[in-house]
Amino acid sequence: MTARPEDRAGLALLQAAYERWATMPDITLQMNRRDAYALMCGMQYLRRHPDMTPALLDSFERVGRAAQQAACDDAELYTMAELGWSSAHDVDQDVDPN
8 A cells, every 4th residue: 555645744744753852851741640541541552553663662552551650559450451451352342232
């Protein structure tokens, strides 16, 4: 599959940003625990995307695990959240919930 010109332009913009950011100082984000948990879930989901580069997959996991560490305030919740990093624990989409 060939990328459309607008897709290639967006990828080039993102690549330039990633190169620029590599030499810039870290930033600090602040959010409530519910949002941090949602961020972690989103990063777990994005790690399943087949078209992501290894560098982005690593970044998603690093961000998600930082959110997990911050949000999961007891061992049982942390253990449950940890399952989300493994596709073996994904929800079966073909199951009727009723």
